[in-house]
Amino acid sequence: EAQVTQNPRYLITVTGKKLTVTCSQNMNHEYMSWYRQDPGLGLRQIYYSMNVEVTDKGDVPEGYKVSRKEKRNFPLILESPSPNQTSLYFCASSLSTGGGTSSYEQYFGPGTRLTVT
């Protein structure tokens, strides 16, 4: 079954304690990205990756890191989490033409609800 998986699904942590949220897709997609969803602010892109070893910032990258060492995985790293990073996080993936203006449907993971106290 084609899917995007995220782990953990729920996480409560304390300020400053490094954490990683994993994202994996089994569709051989080149494109992957991370969004956060906050009440009143909607979904905002954090980082994206066009392919292995190619990553770039989205709209709200501060306080986050990503890596793309393998095509299927795109972990989101919070080196020193703060309470303002309490949010619902989604990983997404899609095929990529490698450029141009077209887009393809995106597959979203089930979400990771993070609380930073």
Add this chain to the structure above:
Amino acid sequence: SQQGEEDPQALSIQEGENATMNCSYKTSINNLQWYRQNSGRGLVHLILIRSNEREKHSGRLRVTLDTSKKSSSLLITASRAADTASYFCPLNGDSWGKLQFGAGTQVVVTP
């Protein structure tokens, strides 16, 4: 970049009724997508309609696109309780693949 603006913000209907929501945008697009999000869960892609298409169907869903009016509509026919969700029409952002989301339309279907 631009985001799609969904309207209405909220919609409450009874099971079996049809639900219609609209999406407006400001500048030209290559395609428009509709997604559904059940409460607190992941988004699910519903339909992608290209700028040279006027109408598209998928099961109980019908999407129209009017590029002259810069608007799209999503019709859900014979709604079910499971259709209770938020619906979004994100547009392409300023980088490839980026989706720019609006606030969505929250649909509640009551038995």
